[in-house]
Amino acid sequence: MKIIFHERYYNANYAMDPAASVGRLEGIMKALSKNPNYEIIEPYPASKDDILRAHTERHYNSVKRNPLLYELASLAAGGAIVAAEEAYKGDPSFAVIRPPGHHASADSCWGFCYFNNISISLLRLYSEKKINSAFILDFDLHTGDGNINILQNRNDDFRVKILNPDGINREIYMREVENYMENLSDIDIFVASAGFDQGIEDWGHLLHPDDYFKLGELMKQYSEKLCKGRRYALLEGGYNHNVLPKNVDSFCQGLK
DSSP states (O other), rough: OOOEEEEGGGOOSSSSSSSGGGGHHHHHHHHHTTTTOOOOOOOOOOOOHHHHHTHHHHHHHHHTTTTTHHHHHHHHHHHHHHHHHHHHHHHOOOOOOSSOOTTSSSSSOOTTSSSOOOOOOHHHHHHHOOEEEEEEEEEESSHHHHHHHHHOOOOOEEEEEOOOOOSSHHHHHHHHHHHHHOOOOOOOEEEEEEOOOOOSSSOOOOOOOHHHHHHHHHHHHHHHHHHOEEEEEEOOOOOOOHHHHHHHHHHHHHHO
């Protein structure tokens, strides 16, 4: 399994918000680095062309006005692209990136997001004629409106199905995910907007580490059934630094 990470992501000076807080990624990388079966890959920044597949020129320029923010947001989008390319080749991958992206729409953003990493990575594969469809499992506590706004109701033939589970307890939540995947067909790649703020010790007070393992395992199971195991995930939310590494590691253990 590939872990996509760049040390520049440790920089916490690009914003004043929980996603940019000091120490958020260090525990994740410490946990993941202990696994000898994970290969850490350093990404490159996304190009302007990559970003403009998902965003307007006006939005691109608004982010670019802040040099540090632009550097890190374009590097996060680049990390997403590398994760997608690795997944397409058949290597499951998890990108430990920031800023996150699922609240970034074509011409606007909020929720600690600037560029939509999911959309940029999927549209890169689509532009290369590698995929025509995708499934997004967005298990962040907050619905990824940016993913929906950019990737659904498109004018081209790229088809994307998105699930934001909303079960009121963990059993119903997990059953909703499995039932949805069971009914999928004609999917070329699986990707997760992997937010961990739904965790039992995080903002959502719902999912346990075993549940995150199961989410990763379901992505593995159904991607192997539908699209040769092509699967990847991008870090979104998750703010309790004490439990975030355990939850991320559990998910990766299921995904790999």
